[in-house]
Amino acid sequence: MRITKIQRFSTHDGPGIRTCIFLKGCPLSCKWCHNPENQNYDIDLSYDEKICVKCGACMFVCPNGCHEVHEAVHEFDRNKCIKCGACVNICPVGSLEFVGKDMSVLEVFSEILRDKAFYSENGGVTITGGEPLISPEALEFLKLCNVNGISCCFETSGAGNPHISKEAAALCDHFFVDIKDGNSERLLNNTGGNRERILENIRLMDEYAKGSFTVRAIMIKGVNIDGENLGYIADAVKGFKHCIGVELVPYHALYGTKYKRLGLPDESSEEMIPTSGDLKFAADYLTSKGVNVI
Amino acid sequence: MDKTVTGNIVFRSAFSGGRPVRLSKETRLFCHESLEGRYGDEAMKTPFVTLDDIDGFEALSSFAKYDAAIRRICETAPLRITDHELVSGSATLGGAIFAQVPAQFGGNWIFPSINHLTTDFFTPVIKGVDHIESEVRKNMTREGLSDRQKEQYKSYISSLESMRIYHKRYMDELRAKRPDIYAYSKDVPFKAAGSFREAVQSLWFVFSFLRLTGNWPGIGRIDKLLGPYLEKDLSEGKITMGEARELIASLFIKGCEWVRGVDAGRGSGDAQHYQNIVLGGTDRDGNDVTNDVTYIILDIVEELPIGDFPITVRFNEKSPEKLYKRVSEVIRHGGGTVAVYNESTILNALERFGYSHEEASDFANDGCWEVQVPGATRFSYYPFDSLQILLNDTLKLNTDSLPSFDSFEDIKEAFFKNLEAHVDAIASSLINGHIVNPCGDPSKEVFRTFFPTSVIDLFENDCVERGLGYLDGGTRYSVIPPHIGGAADVANSLYAIKKLCYEDNIVSLEQLLGILKADWEGDEYLRLYVRNRYKYYGNDNPEVDSIMAEILNRFSGFCEKYGTRHALWIPSGVSTFGRQLEWKDLRFAAPFGSKKGDILSGNASPTPGTDLEGATAVIKSYCAADLEKQVTGAALDVKLFPHTVSGDDGISAITGLIKGFQNLGGYFMQLDVADVDTLLEARKDPASYKSLSVRVSGWNARFVSLDDNWQRMIIEREAGGSVPCE
Structure with a gap:
């Protein structure tokens, strides 16, 4: 597994105290990516x-x-x-x-055991990235955690490998999946992602889900806070059996320094930060369509 | 500030959701006034009574002087009955705030205060002070009493008479002014409390009498004491939960009556009068005592930012899930009001040391977090700096000579030899200073006599029976542990030496010692390297954690040589209580990259700025030592940022930390949710942040009442090692 970071005491990436494993590499290339160090598979x-x-x-x-x-x-x-x-x-x-550092599944597993005493009833491990569901080793890792009774979660862009995605969904107590834009052309231009393929993948994960999942919708001013995107999300969510709701994730510009550190141009923009009014509009829109906004 | 929006008081919180509102407007206003310093400032206008008019005062015996002082205090101290209070009695003489019996002769204080103890409140509340008096009268007629014992008993009777005078003065006022309070105050604390209201009033009155006369007791297991009264009255429909909450809130607010305005002199914080409270935990039969009073108190400190009663919750295997949740919900408001004991470690520590299971089960604290059997222990502690021992005695930085060692193990063993010599010197001075002709047979040893403490003695088991004072061997246990400070800094120093000089071979020991003597002058690259490239105590690094564990374990072994062998017990404990401030200029630079004058580790916590892996790693490092060997305790301070513990996820995160701490064998942990920006704002604009409370060490303090050094220490701790730009 190519790991960028193992972060202990994560408190907002699933229930309880969790250890987050950040995997390197992602099939998408979002212009606003908040974790650019995880985009490229190369060290x-x-x-x-x-x-x-x-x-x-x-x-x-x-x-x-x-x-x-x-x-x-x-x-x-x-x-x-x-x-x-x-x-x-x-x-x-x-x-x-x-x-970026290459570690074996067992090495990563022994790292996450260090905080086992704190996982309690609902904490555990969350794999994230990058896109964790392109890594067969990540799947092996989830299986190892399952066998050992450690609760697992993952965070996915939805653009993972469908075979890995469905198996991961069947192993995890909860997962978070992004719907970045309901306008397929914008999605393609801004992220390189294919809307239909991603939706199909989410449906597959929903079908095999062991537990529940949350849809995360990034809100970017001037890009996707509109009826088209929100309506698409609402329609999609209605069709899912295991989705507990939508979490609105406001764009922030704090990630810009990460690009500088990697020698990449910082294209973060404060103008893309949604106002509280924008977020209220989005929340009200989704709520009016019967969606639970978390 | 505690904003007043259209007359409503909004108390500050680190939690974005704010504090709940359950109490009446009147009670909240009372709290606001108290925290603004109204009553503390008032007390400073009447700091003491004077005994100058007593003819021949100087020729009186100590007991006669003491009795005269207590009587004068009770006869003349101003009474205070406020509009919104529900319990009565006040410590209105400001001298008590400074740890003195508030009486002077010829411009001088006569007796100092007794503190660092939790007295017995169960006997006066459940049996009544009349019962204590009957015990005094029974014992004072015994045959064969010494002259000193006879004087002591006379002093007990005098103190009880004074207490009655003080009580009568209040009743005379209350009868007309507040007949509601008078109804449940007139018989207590002299008679046994018969209702919840009487029990709360009885507890408060005894507490306020102790404080009025200059003492600083902790209260201890308040829910265990009051819970059965509330349960009975609730079942009989005599009180509602809402009424009970208002009543206990009044007791908490009255407990802030020594808080002074921001213009008061600053120091180590104004709320450190050791009035600690313990909640939850098991009784002697192993049943968990958590009850409605436990939750009412958590409700109160969730709503009101009162740090003056620092709370420690005893968690055990039987603690209800609701208790974890409620404690977590309170902790995230910040202020460090609620800390955590891991009961199983502490019970094992106490029993292993020599206490019976029954007495160990009763444990509370001394006012900070050091564990003791309440109402039965004379307690103080002897702090020392182990880093100075390493730097001066072992590495000889304070001399021109160079020590010679063959290996890293040699250095470590030399340090342990020096540490043992230091513990031996402390133990001998404690034993010889307190016991006449120590012989090693505790039953034959006699304590030296100090000054009278009769008011305290009345509420400490065995003093009345023995006719001996608190300081004179009257209590069942007399305990003075040496407390090791700077242990984490020693562990980090030894680890840095091991890496730099023996594993990575970057410099020789001789070179390193020269560099330390020069305070790293000209070697900044190496200083930064050693500081940043090695993982020190607090990062769950077994290589350094094992050194820390060895230091603590060996230290407790050195104390065990003395243990319970004499009438004065000598267990071990770990603390600094902010002394890292006093020590900073006495220490040379340390091998792990610290410079002379740096503020280093507090209690058993990591050195500020060296813990980089988060709260779970800090707890794991701390728990690597066998903490059952630290009998009186080892405190860990853990900082959390408000964002980390926001929302429902935050509640389960705090609960997870507490359970992990239990699983790993922790002893005492305070979780402080603090936002550095808020602390920096409070430095600039103290008037707007009067009630912002922080956990200093064993106590809480309003941040604005700390002097500059202490404020910097808190900010450095929260910010992780440096004070950000202001």
């Missing part, structure tokens, strides 16, 4: 300017001269970088680090 090298102390140690160990530190300015030429890790090892504060 990235992240540089966090905010915590860098400009000591220059990286400059002395880099074999290709990628780092230049002069007068409290650090320049990092990624084109020359061969990801050898010399700078990662020498950095005293961890401002340079690899994003």
Whole structure:
């Protein structure tokens, strides 16, 4: 499994205290992706300017001269970088680090056991990403948790592998699935996703679901807060047997720094943040269609 | 601020959903006034009574001086009966707020206060103070009493007379002014309480009498005491739950009467008068005592931001699910008002040390969180800094000589030798300071005598029977544990030495010691490296957690040499109670990247800024030690951000933390939900944040009543190691 992060004491990714496993790689490429470090399957090298102390140690160990530190300015030429890790090892504060690490299913499992004492009746493990349901190993991991009585959840874009998705749904007590846009053309342009294929996948997961699931709808001002998207979500949800409701997830612009750390252009925009009025409109719209808004 | 919107008081909360409203407008207003400092400021206008007019006062015996002081206090202390109170009696002399018996002669205080104890409230409420007096009279006629015992008994009678004077003065006023309160106040606390209202009034009156005379007792297991009275009165239709809530709320609000306005002098917080309360837990037969009073109190502190009665809940296998839920709901409002005991660890610790199961079952705290048998224990503790022992005695940073070690194990063993010598020195000084001719046979040892404490003695088991004071061996148990401080910093230091000098071989020990003497001057890269690249205590890293466990286990072993061998018991415990502030300038730089002057770890918590893996990892690190060996306790402070515990998910998260803490063998944990931005705002605008309460250590305090150093310490703890820009 290619992991970017194992986050303990997660309190909003399913019931109870959960350990979240972030898998790297996603078939979608949402323009507003809040976890860009998980999009690309390749291992990235992240540089966090905010915590860098400009000591220059990286400059002395880099074999290709990628780092230049002069007068409290650090320049990092990624084109020359061969990801050898010399700078990662020498950095005293961890401002340079690899994003992504390959771990076996058993290694990940032993990590999540560290918080077993806290899972109590309803806590456990949540796999997320990226898109976790493209990884056969993730499925093996869920099976291992199940055998050992550890509650599982997943968070999916809906664009996972259908075979893995249906089996995962049958193993998990709860899951969260995104419906990012009901306008198929916009969805394709903004995310690369296919609306029909995603809906079909969600229906499949609903059919095989062991427990319940929540639909998460990202709300982006100027993009998808309209009757077309909300009406599509309402219609879709009505057809599901195991869906407990829709959670509106407002777009935020705080993820921009993550792009900078990866050397990517920051295209986050405060103008896309929905107002409380926008969110109320969406909630009222869905409620008027008989949808439970969580 | 506690906004007043069209006359409605809105009390601050860290929870976005705000606090519920259940109490009457009058009670909420009473609380608001009290928390604004109205009554505390009033008490400062009458700080003490004076005994200057007593001829020959200086020639009187200690007991006679004490008795005169108590009598004068009871005869002349101002009475206070407020419009909205439902229980009566007040500690109106400001000197008591500063831990003095509030009486002076010639401009000097005469006797200090007794604190760090929980007195016995069960006997006065259930049997009445008349019963205690009859016990005094019975014992004082015994044959063979020493002169001191005879004087002691006379002093008990005098204290009881004074208490009656104080009571009568209140009754004379209440009869006309508040006949409703008079009806359930006139007979108690002298007679046994016959109803819930009488029981609450009796408890409050004894408590206020103890405080009026300068003492700071905890209350202990209030729900165990009051629950049966409420159950009976509810079943007989004598009271409703709403009325009972108003009554207990009044007791809680009265307990804030020492809160002063923001202009008062600042220090380590104004609410630390050790008036702690314990809820839940099992009784001597193993039945869980959680009852309606438990939930009423949780209702009250959920609605009112009262931190003056810090609450610790005893959780055990039989604790109801509802209790976890209600405690979690209260915790997320912030303020750290409710903390957690893991009963099974504590019962095992107490019984293993030498208490009977029955007495262990009664445990409460001393006013902070150190465990004791209430009403039967004379308690104080001896704090020391183990990091200074490592840096000075072992690594000799305070000398020009260089220590020589062959291996990391050598360094560790040298430290343990130094630690043991330190514990030996503490234990000898405690034993010799309190016992005349210690012989190792507790039954033959005699305590030295100190100053009279008769008011306290009346509410401490065995003092009346023995005719001996609280400090003189009168209580069933006299206990003074050495408390290790800075243990996490020692564990981190040893771990850093192991990595830097013996595993990664980045510097030699000799080089490192030179660097520490120079306070890392010129070695900032190495300092940052060692600080950031290793995972220290608090991150569930077995390599360093095992060092911490070994430190605590070995320390308790050194104390066990003394244990219960003398009449003065010497168990072990872990605490700093904010002393990391006093110690910061006395310590050299430490090997894990701290500099001279840094505020380091508090109690058994991680060093600020080094715990990066979240609350579960912190708890796991802490629980790696055998905490049953820390008899009087080891406190863990866990910080949570409001967002982390918002919504229903937040409730189940807090519950999960408490259950995990129990599963792993924790001892005491305080969960503090705090928003650093709010604390920073409160520093800038204290007048608007008068009631913002934070858990300091064993006590709560209004944030604005802390001085600058203490405020910074709290903010650093919450922010994870540094004070953000202001």
